[in-house]
Amino acid sequence: MTRALALHLAVLAALFAAQFLLPSYHHTNIARIMVLAVFAMGYNIAFGYTGLLSLGHALFFAAGMYATGLGIELWGLSAAPALVLGLLAGAAIAAATGVLALRTGGVSFMIVTLMFAQAGYLTILYFGAYTRGDEGIVITRAARSIGSLDLSSDTPRYFAALALFSVGLLLNLALTRSNLGRAMIAMRENEERSRMLGYNPFKIKLTALLISGLYAGAAGAAYAVLFGYVGASFATIQYSILPLLYVLLGGAGTTLGPFLGALLMFYLIDISSGYTTAHLFVVGAALLILVLFAPKGILGWVRDRGAKWLP
Amino acid sequence: MDFGPFLLLALMEGMVMAAVLALTAVGLSLVFGVMRVVNVAHGEFFMLGAVIAWFVTHFMPGPPAVAFAAALVICPLLVGGIAALSDTLILKRLNYDPEATIVATIGLSYIFQQTALTFYGPDARPVLAPFDLRIQLPWFGYSGYKIAVVFAALAILLAVWLLMTRTRAGLIMRATQLDRNTARAFGINVDRVYAAVFALGAGLAAVAAVLIVPIQQAHYLMGHDPLLLSFIVVIIGGLGSLRGTLVAALVIGLSDGVISVFFSPTLAKILATLLVAMVLVFRPQGLFGTKP
Numbered sequence: 349m350t351r352a353l354a355l356h357l358a359v360l361a362a363l364f365a366a367q368f369l370l371p372s373y374h375h376t377n378i379a380r381i382m383v384l385a386v387f388a389m390g391y392n393i394a395f396g397y398t399g400l401l402s403l404g405h406a407l408f409f410a411a412g413m414y415a416t417g418l419g420i421e422l423w424g425l426s427a428a429p430a431l432v433l434g435l436l437a438g439a440a441i442a443a444a445t446g447v448l449a450l451r452t453g454g455v456s457f458m459i460v461t462l463m464f465a466q467a468g469y470l471t472i473l474y475f476g477a478y479t480r481g482d483e484g485i486v487i488t489r490a491a492r493s494i495g496s497l498d499l500s501s502d503t504p505r506y507f508a509a510l511a512l513f514s515v516g517l518l519l520n521l522a523l524t525r526s527n528l529g530r531a532m533i534a535m536r537e538n539e540e541r542s543r544m545l546g547y548n549p550f551k552i553k554l555t556a557l558l559i560s561g562l563y564a565g566a567a568g569a570a571y572a573v574l575f576g577y578v579g580a581s582f583a584t585i586q587y588s589i590l591p592l593l594y595v596l597l598g599g600a601g602t603t604l605g606p607f608l609g610a611l612l613m614f615y616l617i618d619i620s621s622g623y624t625t626a627h628l629f630v631v632g633a634a635l636l637i638l639v640l641f642a643p644k645g646i647l648g649w650v651r652d653r654g655a656k657w658l659p
Numbered sequence: 660m661d662f663g664p665f666l667l668l669a670l671m672e673g674m675v676m677a678a679v680l681a682l683t684a685v686g687l688s689l690v691f692g693v694m695r696v697v698n699v700a701h702g703e704f705f706m707l708g709a710v711i712a713w714f715v716t717h718f719m720p721g722p723p724a725v726a727f728a729a730a731l732v733i734c735p736l737l738v739g740g741i742a743a744l745s746d747t748l749i750l751k752r753l754n755y756d757p758e759a760t761i762v763a764t765i766g767l768s769y770i771f772q773q774t775a776l777t778f779y780g781p782d783a784r785p786v787l788a789p790f791d792l793r794i795q796l797p798w799f800g801y802s803g804y805k806i807a808v809v810f811a812a813l814a815i816l817l818a819v820w821l822l823m824t825r826t827r828a829g830l831i832m833r834a835t836q837l838d839r840n841t842a843r844a845f846g847i848n849v850d851r852v853y854a855a856v857f858a859l860g861a862g863l864a865a866v867a868a869v870l871i872v873p874i875q876q877a878h879y880l881m882g883h884d885p886l887l888l889s890f891i892v893v894i895i896g897g898l899g900s901l902r903g904t905l906v907a908a909l910v911i912g913l914s915d916g917v918i919s920v921f922f923s924p925t926l927a928k929i930l931a932t933l934l935v936a937m938v939l940v941f942r943p944q945g946l947f948g949t950k951p
Contacts, residue, residue: 401758448940455697455757456939459890463936466887470929589765596762626777632769639762640752 352659356521359604360514367506377618379506381610382513383570384594388606389516390563391591396600397529398556399536404445404461406587407468408561410580412438412568414472414479417578420491422478428494431569438565439558441468446557450550462585469583484579492573505574512570513607516563520603523559524659532556533601564591593631596638599647603659608646664798669920670913675805675874677912678812679867681905683885684892685819686863688904691893693836693856696755699764701864702886703771704742708734708865709786709877710779716786727789727873734869735862742861743854750857751850768882775879783881788873808870815866816905823901832856864889887928888915891935897944 366378387409394400415437419430449460473481492500499505523529531552534542539549572578581587590613591606598609613634620630642649651658687701712730719726745767753759792803823829834842835852843849864885868877875881892911896903911931918927 401761403761448936451940452943455761456943458758458761459697459894460936460939463890463932463939467929467932467936470925470932474923474925474929592762626773628769628773628776632766632771632773635762635766635769636749639759639766640749643759 351657352521356517356603359607360510360517363510363513367503367510372502375502375506377614378611379509379574381614382509382607383567383574384590384614385607385610386513386516386570387564387567388591388594388598388610389520389603390560390567392595392600392602392606393520393523393532393563394557394560395592396595396602396605397524397536398532398553400450400553400557401458401592402449402461402557402560403458403585403588403592404449404463404465404468405560405564405591406583406585407445407461407465408438408442408564409568409571409587410468410472410583411441411561412565413572413578413582414568415565416569416572417485417487418478420487420572421485426494427492427499427573431566431573434569434572435562435566438568439562442561442564443554443558445561446554450553450557462588465583465585465588469580469585472580472583479578479580482580484577484581487572487576487578489576492576499574500576509570509574512566516566517603517607521659524603528552528555536601589631589635593635593638596643596645597634599645599649599651602645602647602651605645605647612646661798664796665920666917667796668799668801669917671801671805672920673913673916674809676916677909678809679871680885680888680892680912681816681908682812682867682870683864684889684896684904684908685816685901686860686867687889688893688896688901689819689863690857690860692901693832694750694755694853695757696750696760696857697757697764698857698860699761699886700745700768700771701764701860701889702882702884703768704738704861704882705864705868705885706775706877706879706882707738707741707771708868709872709881710775710879711737711865712869712872713779713784713786713877723787724789727787727869730786730869731866735865738865739858739862743858746854746857747850751853755853772879772882779877779879781879783876783878785876786872802874804873808874811870812867815863819863820901828855887932891931894935895938 363378363382367375370378387405390408391402391405394402394405412434416430416434419425419433420427425433445461445464449457449464452460472479479485489498489500492498497504497508499508531542531547534547535549535552535556543549568582571582594606594609594613596609597613598605598607616634617627617630621627638645644652647658683701683705687698690696690698690701711734715730715733716723716726719729749763749767750760753763788804790804793800794803794806823832831842831847831852834845835847835849839849867885888911892907893904895911896905896907915927915931918930
C-alpha cells in the first residue's frame with residue numbers, strides 16, 4: 349500500500365528533478381511524453397482495467413483538443429476555461445460513444461469505436477471552414493497563458509504538463525484502490541460472474557469509458573494549449589493506435605505502464621530516427637513483438653516476477 | 660449536360676467502384692467468415708497489389724497488354740504468398756485470439772506501408788491500361804477499360820463462387836467455417852486451410868488493386884480507403900456472408916458514386932461510417948443477414 353504510493357511519488361519527484369538535471373533538449377520531449385502519457389492512462393483505464401479494446405480514442409483526444417482550440421479561436425475564450433471545455437468535451441463524446449458502442453462487445457466494439465472515430469475525423473475535414481482541416485489551427489502565443497504564466501515557454505510548459513500528469517497518475521492510483529476500480533477489473537476478468545454478483549456491467553463500463561474520455565480530453569486540451577497546434581492529423585487512426593501501443597509496451601492494467609510505454613516508444617523513435625527514416629516499421633515491429641512475445645508488457649512482466657504489489 | 664446523362668455517368672462510375680469494392684470486400688469477408696479474423700492489414704494487401712503491379716509493368720518488356728496480364732497473375736500470387744507467410748509466422752502463433760490478431764494485423768499494416776515507402780517511394784505513379792478504347796455514348800465518351808474492369812470483376816467473383824460451392828477445396832473451407840474442431844476431427848489440416856484462406860483473401864484484394872491501378876495511381880497510402888469501405892460493406896452485408904457482401908458492395912458502390920457526384924465525397928463517407936456503426940449496434944447480423 350505505502351510501497352506503491354512511495355513508488356509513484358518517487359516517479360513524480362524524479363520528473364520534477366529532471367527539469368533541472370536534463371539538458372533543455374529533453375524538456376519539450378518529456379513535456380510531450382507526459383501529456384501523451386495522460387492520454388495513454390485514459391486508454392489504459394478502458395483497455396487495461398476494464399478490458400474494453402477501443403480503436404477510437406483519437407476521437408476523445410481530438411474532441412478535447414478541438415473544443416479547446418475552437419473555444420480559443422472562435423469564441424475568444426482564455427486558456428483556463430478552454431481547457432475545462434476540452435476536458436468536458438472528451439468526457440461527453442466518450443459517454444455518447446459508449447452509450448451506443450457498449451451495446452456491442454469484442455470485435456464489434458472495436459469496429460464501432462473505429463467507425464465513430466473515422467466519422468469524427470471526416471467531420472473535422474467536412475467543417476474545414478471552421479477547423480481548417482488538415483492544415484489545422486495555430487494558437488497564438490498570447491492565448492496560451494493562464495494568468496501570468498506563459499505556457500508557451502519551456503519551463504512553465506514542463507511544470508504544467510507535470511501537474512496534469514501528477515493529478516492523472518494519483519487519481520488513477522486512487523481509482524485502482526476504489527470499489528469502482530475493483531468492479532472495473534471484475535468486468536475485464538469475468539463479466540457474467542460480476543453480473544451474477546449484482547453489478548451492472550453496462551453502468552460500470554460506461555463509467556470507465558467516461559473517465560477514460562475525461563483523461564483523453566484533458567490530454568488533448570493540454571496538448572492544444574501547451575504546443576499551440578490543433579490539427580486533423582490528431583484525429584486519425586494513428587492516434588488511436590498510439591495509446592494502445594504505449595499501454596501494451598508499458599503493461600496493460602498497471603498505473604505506471606502508460607508513462608513507461610510512452611517514454612520508451614518516444615525515445616525509441618527519436619533514437620532510431622538517427623539511423624533510419626523507417627518510423628512506421630519501428631511502430632509495426634514493436635506491436636508485433638509485444639503481441640507475440642510480451643502480451644503483458646514490461647510492468648506486467650515485472651509484476652509476474654515477484655512484484656505482486658505493483659498497482 | 661442534362662440530369663439524366665449525368666446520373667448515368669454517376670451510376671457507371673459507381674458500377675466500377677462497386678466491382679472493385681466487391682472483390683476487395685469478398686476477400687475480407689472470406690477471411691472473417693472462415694477464420695474469424697478481422698484483418699486490418701487487408702487494405703495494405705490491396706496497396707501491395709497495386710505497387711507490385713507498377714513494378715511488374717515497369718520492368719516487363721513488350722506491349723502494355725502483356726505486361727498487364729503478367730501483373731494480373733504475379734501480383735495476387737506474390738501478395739497471397741506474403742499473406743500465407745504472415746498467417747503461419749504470426750496469426751497462428753496467437754491462436755487467432757480476436758484482440759491479439761487485430762493488434763498484430765495493425766502492426767503488419769505499418770510494416771507493409773513502410774516497406775512500400777522504402778522501396779517504392781512516396782510518389783503516386785500511374786500504370787498504363789492494357790488497351791486504350793473509348794466508347795462513345797450519345798452524351799459523353801466513356802473509358803472502355805472501366806467497363807472491362809466491371810466484367811473482369813464479375814468473372815473473378817463467379818470463379819470464387821464456383822470455388823466455394825462446387826469444389827472440394829470450397830467444401831473444406833466451408834466445413835472449417837462451420838466448425839473447425841469437427842473439421843479437424845475429420846482429418847482436415849485446419850492450419851493449411853487457414854493459410855490458404857488468408858492468402859486467397861489477400862490475393863483477391865491484390866487482383867482488385869491491379870484492376871483499379873490504371874484508373875487510380877499506385878501510392879503507398881492507397882490502402883486506407885479500400886480497407887474502410889470493405890469494412891463497411893462486409894458489416895452491412897452481414898459478417899461472413901458472401902451473398903450479403905456482394906449486395907452491400909453494389910449498394911455502397913453505387914450510392915457512393917451518386918452521392919460523391921452530386922454532393923461531397925466526405926459527406927458520403929461520414930454517412931457510410933455512421934451507418935456501419937449503427938448497423939453493428941442495432942443489427943449486428945447485418946442488413947441482409949439473418950439472426951444467428
